[in-house]
Amino acid sequence: MxxxxxxxxxxxxxxxxxxxxxxxxxxxTLTVDGEDIIDDETFDQAYFLKRVAESPNCPKSSxxxxxxxxxxxxxxxxxxxxxxxxxxxxxxxxxxxxxxxxxxxxxxxxxxxxxxxxxxxxxxxxxxxxxxxxxxxxxxxxxxxxxxxxxxxxQNTYFVLESLETLRKNGRLSNLKAFVATALKIKPVMGATGEGTICQLDQARGMNRALVKMVDYVVEKASDSAGRILGITHCNCPERAYMVRDAILQKIKVKDVIIMDTAGVSSMYANDGGIIVVL
Incomplete structure (x- = not known):
């Protein structure tokens, strides 16, 4: 068929x-300060991330x-x-x-x-x-x-963000909490609930420690991993993605691994330096 x-x-x-x-x-369609950016083969990640970083407003999607x-x-x-x-x-x-x-x-x-x-x-x-x-x-x-x-x-979905600015701009974090977290270099370890909402699982001081905690969550929750594909997307940080892959594969076996750079919508959520893992 x-x-x-x-x-x-x-x-x-x-x-x-x-x-x-x-x-x-x-x-x-992504919108930054009134500019519409279509998330298709013409999407320019570097340009989009620059526009988001320069804007005091939260990017939106339709x-x-x-x-x-x-x-x-x-x-x-x-x-x-x-x-x-x-x-x-x-x-x-x-x-x-x-x-x-x-x-x-x-x-x-x-x-x-x-x-x-x-x-x-x-x-x-x-x-x-x-x-x-x-x-x-x-x-x-x-x-x-x-x-x-x-x-x-x-399926289980996890991600770690380099920056909390998008969460702050869209109201998911207060200005004070985002400021304190940034000043202390605290990185949240996030996940998706069974209903598909975003939740914070943990946090750590520094990106590498947060990634280690995320890897531990991936391994702990892995079910029949030998028959499943490990998926990793990164926002402009391929070395970080490969480091996460290697850390997971040291602890569990999987059927295959795919690693990709984020497209438009994922870049908006992950922001520059973010890592998303699904198993």
Whole structure:
């Protein structure tokens, strides 16, 4: 059976999948001080990070429209899937569902399913790869949905931020707390709850200590790691990403590892120097 996977642009795609016509990206739009920046192949990370650093305001994002998803779903493929960033963080999931409903008004038998990743960034990437794996095995549409939903439920997402400025600007941290944390070089170790919301797991003084704590969380929560892919995205800090990879692989075995630089939306959340790990 033919298939198509539509992933919103918070999920980075490896070069192999970018060249695969079965994979499509629905771009979000980032806004910094009134300037709209499309999160597509034209995205310039260095320029975006510079604009964010210079702005006193928090960057914002807007999700793809239901019509954009509808057009992507109107495909000749037998099975169509969407993967969106957590519905707790963006309207992308709801927009994709609306797009699916628009298609079903004309073609109620079209097999479409929208996955709420309850994650972001490389978490979405791994879900897209899981769909590809299931399709390659020739699984039925409903069985693929059940398998991928179970996979999502078992995923764990972690990240460490170099800077707290984005959290401060969007109101998640008070100015005083952000100032004290910055002055003391405190780095939060963050994660995603089962519902896809962001929570603070721990903190440490200094980036390296925070990364060590994050690695410990990854290892502690790893389940059937030998059969899973370790996904790491970094925002402009590849050496840090490889250091985290090596530290994890010293303690557990995994099926494979993918390391990528953050695209637009992930760069906005992670900020310069941030690391995201999903297993």
């Amino acid at each position: 033919s298939y198509k996977v539509v992933i919103d642009s918070c999920g980075e795609l490896p070069e192999r999948l970018k060249a695969d016509p079965r994979f499509d990206r629905a771009s979000l 999700c793809p429209s239901p019509e954009r998803y509808m057009k992507a779903f109107e495909s000749d493929a037998d099975h169509v899937y969407a993967v969106t960033l957590s519905s707790e963080l963006s309207g992308s999931y709801n927009s994709a569902v609306l797009g699916m409903n628009l298609v079903h008004e004309k073609n109620p038998d079209k097999q479409i399913y929208v996955f709420n990743s309850r994650s972001a960034s490389v978490g979405e990437t791994l879900i897209a790869l899981k769909i590809e794996e299931c399709e390659a095995r020739g699984m039925d549409f409903d069985d693929i949905i059940d398998t991928v939903e179970a996979y999502i439920a078992e």
